[in-house]
Amino acid sequence: MRLRHLLAPALVCGALTALAGCGGSDEGGGASSPNATAAPASSPAIAAAERPVAAEFPKTQGRTLRQLADTLQPGPQAGLATSLYTPGENRLAFGLIDAENKFVYGRTAVYVARTPTAKASGPFLAPADSLEVRTAFRSQTSNSTPGELKAIYHATVDLPRAGRWFVLTVTRVGDTQYGATADLLVRRDAKVPEVGDDAPSVDTPTLxxxxxxxxxxxxxxxxxxxxxxxxxxxxxxxxxxxxxxxxxxxxxxxxxxxxxxxxxxxxxxxxxxxxxxxxxxxxxxxxxxxxxxxxxxxxxxxxxxxxxxxxxxxxxxxxxxxxxxxxxxxxxxxxxxxxxx
Structure with a gap:
């Protein structure tokens, strides 16, 4: 069996499938580097996307998800990078891509509701997190083309009940706020170990x-x-x-x-x-x-x-x-x- 895609088809069949491998080198960033845990300097857009502020995003004020969406400009598509959700707080990771299959970076937050016409919860801040490493650690099996995914958005959202939920992402680029939508399924339980559980004791392959x-x-x-x-x-x-x-x-x-x-x-x-x-x-x-x-x-x-x-x-x-x-x-x-x- 093949594993399911983790990014939505708009992402996988668009920009992600065009990514190529790249060769590594030994320039900087090795174990002796004082910045061995840090990503290389981000572009201005990604640097801004790493620091969203709640005051920049709409207050719900009892509005539904659809009413919030109506205040926004149509924008990029949202591709979810997570698929397992259970009742309670969940990590929601996603990418944003525009009509030209280019990834979009800006200060972003997330709103959720059980239906488009239900009252929205949020904003849940979704900072971007860099996927780039220093040159010494980059492999040939990683992406390096100009259209590569350089950062992933992530938010902790409250999904208190099982069932289908709807998601609205709001991204600020300049003075404009753009909206994108997605939906997900919250399951009552899952077999994947949770935080605080004993990790399964299994043998893993070694050299x-x-x-x-x-x-x-x-x-x-x-x-x-x-x-x-x-x-x-x-x-x-x-x-x-x-x-x-x-x-x-x-x-x-x-x-x-x-x-x-x-x-x-x-x-x-x-x-x-x-x-x-x-x-x-x-x-x-x-x-x-x-x-x-x-x-x-x-x-x-x-x-x-x-x-x-x-x-x-x-x-x-x-x-x-x-x-x-x-x-x-x-x-x-x-x-x-x-x-x-």
Whole structure:
């Protein structure tokens, strides 16, 4: 079975499918760099999108989602990068793309409602988070064309009940506010471990388990440096950052960038946290189905990140695209202990 797309078809079939790989180099940003956890300097648009302010967005004032939308200019399409939602607070990640298949960046917030004619909740701020890493950590299986996805929006939204929910994103570009819509399904329960749960104790492939034939357990070019530790051996002893991703086979084309981010953060946190990269498909062949580790975690999409504290509890979990700031926060949550989703 193939995993479902994590970005909506407008994104996957548009700009994302045009992305090409790029070659890495050894310029700057290595483990000895004082900025080893930081992204390269963002463009002015992305830098502004990283810092939304609630006062810039409409107050709901009892209005419905449709009434709020009517005050906005038609704008980009919203492509969701998350698919699993349960009652309560949820991470909602998404990209915005215009009619020319170009990604749009601006200060953004999210509103939600059960129906378009129901009272809206929000604004939930949705800062952009950079997917770019320093040159030394960029792989050939990541994107590098001018149209690449450079940052992902993320918000924590309250979805208190199961069922279908409607989403309105509001993005400020200059003095204009643009609206985009999406919908999602909140499920009553899910098999995926939540923050505070015990992480499943499973064996993950290591170089030793494949006689150092890294191609059997890694599709990234070059392979990641995250195959020395078996999850079962590390659980309950040290914090862990466990990344499920298949850089060469990922349908949403974000597995390469998140694996690059993991490599960059490992250079800074690797002495204190065990970083593990687990591929998605048996023998790296989608026709053979999912690896047993994904089954153990209840996963049906990719990529996923779980950080696990030294007691073996899930400290943070993230689905789909996630940038360097969210990834860093998840690693630090594992160092502190289970704290946030």
């Amino acid at each position: 030793a388990s494949v006689n150092n034939d890294v191609a059997k357990i890694d599709t990234r070019t070059p392979p990641t440096d995250m195959h020395d530790v078996n999850l079962r051996d590390a659980l309950g002893k040290r914090p862990v950052a466990l990344l499920f991703a298949t850089p060469a086979l990922c349908q949403s084309r974000v597995c390469g960038p998140v694996a690059d981010i993991a490599e960059q953060l490992k250079s800074a946190y690797g002495d204190e946290v065990d970083f593990i990269h687990n591929e998605v498909y048996v023998d790296n062949d989608p026709r053979k189905g999912l690896r047993p580790q994904l089954e153990a975690f209840g996963l049906q999409t990719e990529p996923w990140l779980f950080t696990i504290d030294a007691d073996g509890k899930v400290a943070a979990r993230m689905e789909g695209a996630f940038g360097i700031d969210e990834f860093r926060a998840a690693v630090e949550a594992a160092q502190r202990g289970a704290a946030s989703n």
